[in-house]
Amino acid sequence: MRRRLPLVFAAVALAALALSGCAPTDASTDYAGNATTVSLDSTAVGQCHVISTPEEYAASSDSRPAVACSGPHTTQTFLVSTVPEPLAGQSERPLHEQLQNLTTRLCPAAELRKYLAGNDRDATAGMAVTGFYPSRSEWAAGSRTVRCDVLLTSPDQAPRETTMDLKDALAGPDSAQIRLCYAQEVKDGVLSSEGSDTTCSEPHTTEDVSAWFGQDASLLSLAAQQERCLPFVLDFLKVDVLPTDVEVRPIVRIDGGARAVRCGVAPLQAGPEPWTGTLAPLVGTLNGGAANG
């Protein structure tokens, strides 16, 4: 017993040590052993990718190959940019936090709006922007390319798989999937003044027209709010006169104690009922009124 025990436990310990060598060996290959990485420098606007885990989403770089945008995917590249000075001059890649902080500057909402073919009156929901940077080895080799991706998100912020091509999506027939709408409570046949965010492809009561203002004493009445919102709604519908089957429907939102009025539009209904789709006109049409989406 006294002489066997050490042998047994030494064997166990050595076996465990051998197993502990089963650590990752090369960050440029996947952990099934396949060489499936691609360089960030080969990326292009319009490419689609599949990002399915929080870690892939939060990583500084993404070297998975692109997939066809007609197939299931979660992100789409809307802009390719470069890291500016002084960070670009560092021989070693900046910290993850420094890169993430750059994303807001290098992947601006204005560029995304342009890619989606949106205008000032288009508000989006259920979308997020993320930036992917060169890997450490790519950075050392001189790459400073930044890939700006847009992705559809579910309410829990997880990427939503889609087959939708987001290029010019706000001008297309499927734009309701990414437009901002509000779901208000209906109580005794009356809509609540507040509403929760949703996409227009989901049942909702009001569609946002991307205009808001602080609610002061002059804007307490609904009529005053509607009057203030009217120009923005007309701009949204691309009409000069409000169609008879549409009404201006402001939403009150309390953010951090401050009351704001968000301008919205909805079909004129006998009684308030949820609806789906968007009132935004398709490109080439002059007026709204038909719910697309």
Place this chain on the structure above:
Amino acid sequence: MVETQTVEPKPVTPEAEEFAPTPVRSGKSPHSGPLRRVAGYLARLFGPGELAIGGVLVPAVLAGVVSAVAMLVRLFVPWPVGMGDQGDGHALVCSLGVSNVRPWDYADFTRFMYPSWTPHQFVGEACGAVGSGEAVYSSQLAFLWLGKLITPLFGWGPGLDMRAVGIVCCLVFGSLIAALVAVLPGRASFRLLVAALVTAVMADGVFADFFISPYPEPAAFLGTLALLVALLHYWNGSGNRWLAILWVVAAGIFTVAAKPEMVSWLPVLAVALLWLPYVRSQRSGRRAPAAGWWRQRIVPLAAILAIVAFAVAFLAAQPKRTSDVNLYNAVFAEILPYSPVPEDDLKWLGLDPGFLAASGTTVASPRSAALNPKFHEFQEQAGPAKLVGFYLTHPERLIGMGERGITAMLTPELGYIGSYMEGQGHEPFGKDRRFPVILGLFTAMKAVPVALVAMQLLTLLLGFAVAFRKKAAVGRLAVVVVVGGWLQFWVVMLGSGQPEIYRQLLLSGFHAALCVPLLVALISILASQPQKPVLQQPEPEGASTGDAGATT
């Protein structure tokens, strides 16, 4: 051949009995009261008796099986408990080609434990250290790999389930308890008592819950226990000396490889290996003539070199991201926020006064210094050598740091991550308190934190007493546990700083908790006046004198 001797007690004469004075300090009659009788009974039942080594195969196996089963029951009945992941787990576990099945949002997935990991092919930097994707190594991968092997056997899917890793850890723990009983000296009841107390320490949720988690802590806990068992065996001097040293090397490498902070073991391990096994002359009871300092220690020195070489290689393979973050924390989360003169500290460190705005932040904070345009100055100016220089010139800062560390160590429950699986009817962030012995002890000590240091000092002093007066390896073990715990404490405090301090100091807390079974063992040995260590079994022929067990 090894002699087994006992010191015969002197005959007691009637005269001596008649005139024996009553001890002044007791002030009581020599007649034993009920308490004394109970104490005597317990001493007879659990006292070590002769400090014999070996010869307890059946009790050892039984202790191993019972402790493993106890841990399994404690972790799985009536429902599994473990440690939720706060996002660090992925860095290690992803290398096995699995991804955690959990809610997307941080605030959601930390509320409960999500033990299931499904197969997933990670590419590039998506797998590895958070923020850099650099490979993360730990001996915990051995347990994770074994857990992945057995996961399908329990119907938990094709990937990896942390409950399977928990089962692996319980079995390894049972094996270590069996080994502990085998290498402890004394009667079987005494060994079983110590083993039971060690099991009680491990079974506390603050430690045991890590068995079902993606963290590397189980390898650190179990590696520490394996190292203690290996050292006891080495110091006992029984069996093959080469094999005993090999076992220490293996356990040492496994322990150091658990987490970078475990390199704190190196100095203790070096001293422990150079503290040669008990070898006595067979005739006189004196130490055998020294065969030359170097000749005696050449094998331990080689073992130390091997462990140090591994530790250096292990540290070199650690993600640079980890050292970057640790350096950031040491300055912006430790030195500046607790400094009475942060402006002067920045000046001493050669940094711009504008960095003061980032005092008290982590690298990921909105006010992070990493977002300062002059952050490259920090990266160029600050470094480990500068930190060492800072504390050498500002030693008074270590006092406050030590106080904060002790308070954190006495708060071992990680309230920011849940212990239960979702859907079992528990509140979010609910903590497992099935067996809160250490949690209770530490919570009580928070009222008087110095009690923790006092307990460690007492263990250290009694350890020296047992090591030198009783020539028992358990004394040496106590010294190693206490000093190792202190070194671990300061490595964490100086290296990692305030963020994650509660989790990082759990290993120091584990060392402190082990003082409880050690104190019981040490006091038992000292109080029961046992005989010096003897071997119950004769040494096999052919064993060299230098390798022989301790005798009297």
